[in-house]
Amino acid sequence: MIQFDHLKKSYGTGADAHEVLHDINLTIEDGEVFGFLGSSGAGKSTLVRTINLLERPTEGKVIIDGADVSHVSGRDLAELRTKIGMIFQDFNLFQQRTVLRNVTFPLELAHRPKAQRIERGRRLLRLVGLEGFEDRYPSQLSGGQQQRVAIARALANEPKIMLCDEATSALDSTTTVQILDLLRRINRELGVTLVIITHSLSVARNICDRVAMIDGGNIVEVGETAELFANPQSDILKALIASANEQNGRDEETVERAENEKKGR
Numbered sequence: 001m002i003q004f005d006h007l008k009k010s011y012g013t014g015a016d017a018h019e020v021l022h023d024i025n026l027t028i029e030d031g032e033v034f035g036f037l038g039s040s041g042a043g044k045s046t047l048v049r050t051i052n053l054l055e056r057p058t059e060g061k062v063i064i065d066g067a068d069v070s071h072v073s074g075r076d077l078a079e080l081r082t083k084i085g086m087i088f089q090d091f092n093l094f095q096q097r098t099v100l101r102n103v104t105f106p107l108e109l110a111h112r113p114k115a116q117r118i119e120r121g122r123r124l125l126r127l128v129g130l131e132g133f134e135d136r137y138p139s140q141l142s143g144g145q146q147q148r149v150a151i152a153r154a155l156a157n158e159p160k161i162m163l164c165d166e167a168t169s170a171l172d173s174t175t176t177v178q179i180l181d182l183l184r185r186i187n188r189e190l191g192v193t194l195v196i197i198t199h200s201l202s203v204a205r206n207i208c209d210r211v212a213m214i215d216g217g218n219i220v221e222v223g224e225t226a227e228l229f230a231n232p233q234s235d236i237l238k239a240l241i242a243s244a245n246e247q248n249g250r251d252e253e254t255v256e257r258a259e260n261e262k263k264g265r
């Protein structure tokens with residue numbers, strides 16, 4: 001379980017200090033797929049990065065499985081981070097390492113014996129559908145394949161939680177659906193709690209059990225995904241849904257026009 005308790009975050013100090021997260025209170029349950037939805041600059045990344053302490057809260061607490069982790073450091077911090085995997089929009093792979101050695105990197109850090117690293121790395125690559133890609137380099141892979149490598153690497157230490165920061169934002173829509181399917185499978189089969197950051201309504205709708213809408217450093221509403229989207233309360237979510245519907249309408253119109261033109265010829 002992940003809890004944010006009166007969490008605040010400011011960047012800068014003194015006269016330059018500005019608060020970007022204001023009094024966040026929220027609980028994410030074990031095994032959930034939880035989404036943070038919001039536009040650029042809303043504070044999604046900052047909030048999620050407090051879970052593995054890439055950002056420290058300025059006030060309040062992050063509580064994981066009942067323990068306040070806001071101030072952990074040294075060995076305890078390293079231990080905490082092995083329990084939390086993370087993937088990013090731009091994959092963040094090591095370009096000089098093969099696919100297999102990207103996946104086994106966290107196991108090298110943990111001083112696991114080589115045979116065990118290789119065995120586990122191969123098993124993870126099979127899990128993400130990349131058997132046979134062990135000796136390739138990231139530059140030889142598609143975006144979707146690179147994100148699969150990053151997912152396998154994030155799973156190397158058998159984390160309980162995986163943080164996904166705009167993980168599909170650099171991918172086309174078909175590849176996005178494939179990666180979301182893989183993440184769903186990891187949630188169901190391995191029981192990993194997923195924390196999804198996205199600016200995309202369709203990504204949130206596709207994968208999240210619950211969604212928190214974030215705007216200007218506040219959670220403006222939170223609820224079960226279908227319920228929330230069927231009955232939005234905040235102006236920002238209403239506007240997001242309206243603009244998504246408009247875009248769908250435009251896409252349908254474009255297809256219809258193309259079909260009519262084809263018929264006309």
Ligand SMILES: Nc1ncnc2c1ncn2[C@@H]1O[C@H](COP(=O)(O)OP(=O)(O)O)[C@@H](O)[C@H]1O
Pocket residue numbers: 011012020038039040041042043044045046047
């Ligand atoms: N390292 C930083 N230093 C100063 N300001 C930052 C830093 N990181 C983010 N911010 C600011 O905090 C706010 C929230 O940013 P961020 O969490 O990245 O939003 P999101 O992920 O929703 O796009 C923005 O105003 C951003 O400019």
Ligand SMILES: [Mg+2]
Pocket residue numbers: 044045046165
């Ligand atoms: Mg962000």
